Amino acid sequence: xxxxxxxHISKSYGHYRILEDLSFExxxxxxxxxxxxxGAGKTTLLRILATLHRPSAGRLEILGRDAIQERxxxxxxxxxxxxxxxxxxxxxxxxxxxxAMALRAASPTDREVKVALDQVGIGAFAELKxxxxxxxxxxRLAMAKAILAHPKVLLLxxxxxxxxxxxxxxxxxxxxxxxxxxxxxxxxxxxxxKSAEVADRAGVLTHGVLRPLTREDLKTCDLF
Amino acid sequence: xxxxxxxxxxxxxxxxxxxGGLCLGLGLYYGLVASPPDYYQGEVxxxxxxxxxxxxTSLLAYTVLFLGSLWYLWTRDPVxxxxxxxxxxxxxxxxAVALITGSIWxxxxxxxxxxxDARLVSFAVLFLILAGYLxxxxxxxxxxxxxxxxxxxxxxxFIDLPIVHFSVEWWRTLHQPxxxxxRGVSISKExxxxxxxxxxxxxxxxxxxxxxxxQMLYLSSLLNAKKGRLLxxxxxxxxxx
Amino acid sequence: xxxxxxxxxxxxxxxxSMDQQAARELIAGILWVxxxxxxxxxxxxxxxxxxxxxxxxxxxxxPAPKGAIYLGKVAANLLFIVTAEVILFPMxxxxxxxxxxEDLPVxxxxxxxxxxxxxxxxxxxxxxxxxxxxxxxxxxxxxLPLAVPVMIAAVEATRGALNGNPLxxxxxxxxxxxxxxxxxxxxxxxxxxxxxDS
Numbered sequence: 001x002x003x004x005x006x007x008h009i010s011k012s013y014g015h016y017r018i019l020e021d022l023s024f025e026x027x028x029x030x031x032x033x034x035x036x037x038x039g040a041g042k043t044t045l046l047r048i049l050a051t052l053h054r055p056s057a058g059r060l061e062i063l064g065r066d067a068i069q070e071r072x073x074x075x076x077x078x079x080x081x082x083x084x085x086x087x088x089x090x091x092x093x094x095x096x097x098x099x100a101m102a103l104r105a106a107s108p109t110d111r112e113v114k115v116a117l118d119q120v121g122i123g124a125f126a127e128l129k130x131x132x133x134x135x136x137x138x139x140r141l142a143m144a145k146a147i148l149a150h151p152k153v154l155l156l157x158x159x160x161x162x163x164x165x166x167x168x169x170x171x172x173x174x175x176x177x178x179x180x181x182x183x184x185x186x187x188x189x190x191x192x193x194k195s196a197e198v199a200d201r202a203g204v205l206t207h208g209v210l211r212p213l214t215r216e217d218l219k220t221c222d223l224f
Numbered sequence: 225x226x227x228x229x230x231x232x233x234x235x236x237x238x239x240x241x242x243x244g245g246l247c248l249g250l251g252l253y254y255g256l257v258a259s260p261p262d263y264y265q266g267e268v269x270x271x272x273x274x275x276x277x278x279x280x281t282s283l284l285a286y287t288v289l290f291l292g293s294l295w296y297l298w299t300r301d302p303v304x305x306x307x308x309x310x311x312x313x314x315x316x317x318x319x320a321v322a323l324i325t326g327s328i329w330x331x332x333x334x335x336x337x338x339x340x341d342a343r344l345v346s347f348a349v350l351f352l353i354l355a356g357y358l359x360x361x362x363x364x365x366x367x368x369x370x371x372x373x374x375x376x377x378x379x380x381x382f383i384d385l386p387i388v389h390f391s392v393e394w395w396r397t398l399h400q401p402x403x404x405x406x407r408g409v410s411i412s413k414e415x416x417x418x419x420x421x422x423x424x425x426x427x428x429x430x431x432x433x434x435x436x437x438x439q440m441l442y443l444s445s446l447l448n449a450k451k452g453r454l455l456x457x458x459x460x461x462x463x464x465x
Numbered sequence: 466x467x468x469x470x471x472x473x474x475x476x477x478x479x480x481x482s483m484d485q486q487a488a489r490e491l492i493a494g495i496l497w498v499x500x501x502x503x504x505x506x507x508x509x510x511x512x513x514x515x516x517x518x519x520x521x522x523x524x525x526x527x528p529a530p531k532g533a534i535y536l537g538k539v540a541a542n543l544l545f546i547v548t549a550e551v552i553l554f555p556m557x558x559x560x561x562x563x564x565x566x567e568d569l570p571v572x573x574x575x576x577x578x579x580x581x582x583x584x585x586x587x588x589x590x591x592x593x594x595x596x597x598x599x600x601x602x603x604x605x606x607x608x609l610p611l612a613v614p615v616m617i618a619a620v621e622a623t624r625g626a627l628n629g630n631p632l633x634x635x636x637x638x639x640x641x642x643x644x645x646x647x648x649x650x651x652x653x654x655x656x657x658x659x660x661x662d663s
Contacts, residue, residue, distance in 0.1 A: 050526050051526060051663070052522065052525055052526050052663060053663050054663045071662075072528050072530065075527060075528040076528040078526065080526055082519060082522060083519070084518045084519020084520070084522060085518045085519070086518055086519055086520050086522060087517075087520070088518070088520060089517050089518070090514070100523065103523070103524070103527040103528075103529045104527060104528060104529075105528065105529070130518075
């Protein structure tokens with residue numbers, strides 16, 4: 001079953017073309033790793049998949065629904081973990097998670113929140129204001145948010161940055177669990193080793209064009 | 225479809241320019257030379273031949289801005305956004321000149337540079353709304369967001385302007401220190417012809433300027449796009465494996 | 466916010482050397498200038514919490530309807546600004562020795578309606594300007610020309626109430642405030658999706 005289908009997607013800022021005629025399909029339960037040089041448009045593509053931007057041309061279908069016409073339905077199943085952690089500094093970890101879930105019309109019990117925080121290893125910091133969190137802790141809190149949200153499509157923008165060894169292990173374990181549930185994952189990353197552990201397919205985005213990669217390609221030094 | 229109309233129309237811009245110039249020329253001749261001076265106001269009334277059509281044209285430009293903004297939100301075509309930007313720039317220019325010429329006319333006629341008449345205040349507010357619109361466009365970097373936000377501002381502003389006019393009108397009837405009639409000029413045929421000619425002339429001239437300015441904005445955004453692409457390619461080319 | 470408005474009131478009282486008669490004419494205007502500045506400071510902070518850590522992005526991609534988020538922000542702004550006004554107003558009464566007890570309900574209604582008018586458009590513009598350069602100055606530049614009807618109506622209605630005029634004399638100003646509020650709440654609610662969404 002196809003989870004994400006992009007048909008001839010282009011994106012321009014004004015007259016500046018960033019993405020050229022991209023077509024791709026990602027199946028349910030599949031993890032896709034997206035590589036590319038800085039400024040190639042990886043983040044833009046992820047943001048289009050997250051319905052944050054509209055494509056200038058082309059069509060995007062997520063779980064069989066048009067991503068623009070049925071935005072609100074699609075967004076219930078989507079989650080993007082981006083560079084900014086989407087956390088309010090003045091609230092503590094638990095409050096942040098409750099608010100983030102409330103916006104998705106979900107109300108997890110206190111126990112579920114605690115379990116999620118423990119799973120990512122920051123259970124001890126539940127009552128601490130996020131202002132005092134380190135970058136890695138914020139990334140882990142974002143992971144806890146994903147755990148509570150049960151997305152059917154998870155989009156990750158550079159998930160391994162700021163995480164320590166344990167954090168990266170937790171991340172990959174979580175991704176694998178999510179894939180087993182039948183969700184799909186798309187991650188933009190520079191880390192070939194860590195992403196190879198979970199990715200089923202990969203591609204590289206250069207000059208707005210997407211080129212698929214095989215496992216052999218991933219082993220060589222020069223992707224672009 | 226309407227998009228191709230704009231693109232086709234720009235071939236004929238020279239004709240618009242010429243027609244506008246002709247109307248204005250005729251209008252100015254009739255207005256400045258052939259028509260009689262007003263009984264009460266003397267030669268000063270001739271400013272009206274510029275002031276009134278300018279005011280109408282600036283409102284025309286504002287309406288074009290409003291409709292263009294709606295059109296942009298419907299089609300999301302960047303050329304339509306260039307059109308809106310052009311219309312706003314022209315509208316602010318016409319409004320400013322209308323206000324200044326009105327002020328110049330007012331001093332000898334009413335012995336004051338400014339009065340709190342509903343129309344004047346509405347025009348001053350219009351000027352401020354347009355200035356705010358242009359400032360907003362300057363301060364947003366992302367072209368797609370800039371176009372969207374500007375369109376929303378134009379629509380909200382357009383809906384508000386009649387309300388502004390009404391509220392000032394009511395306020396004026398309360399606090400009127402002296403009763404000044406805007407209709408200081410009675411319309412006779414010799415005055416009507418140049419006025420209408422100037423009105424038509426300015427409107428046609430506006431269309432011409434709109435086409436030219438839209439082209440300018442379109443080309444400059446194309447240039448920026450090419451520059452951006454060029455720079456990114458240079459950056460990527462420098463990366464050594 | 467509150468102290469800023471207090472300072473504005475003090476500066477105004479020093480600027481005009483006032484006797485009772487002159488004061489009566491100017492009070493409503495001074496009051497609303499103070500309230501407007503207070504309101505603008507409050508409105509400017511509508512989305513400031515969302516600026517950290519890209520929280521705005523999360524709001525944008527959440528399934529929550531943007532209109533609901535907008536109304537929530539408007540309600541919060543309304544609450545804060547009206548509270549500030551209610552605290553400030555007694556200061557005015559004291560400084561300018563006003564006689565207001567009978568008119569209090571009407572005055573509160575005017576405060577509420579005018580602040581709602583400022584908040585609906587102000588919150589919309591705050592969403593627009595939060596991510597741009599020169600955001601603190603852009604909000605008043607965009608808001609004040611559009612809020613002219615609200616200011617005129619608020620000042621005239623307040624003046625009518627403070628002077629003890631019968632309601633019939635100044636109720637059309639209150640009606641104007643209601644019309645403005647209804648029109649711009651609807652319009653803003655309808656377009657906020659274009660601002661907070663793609």
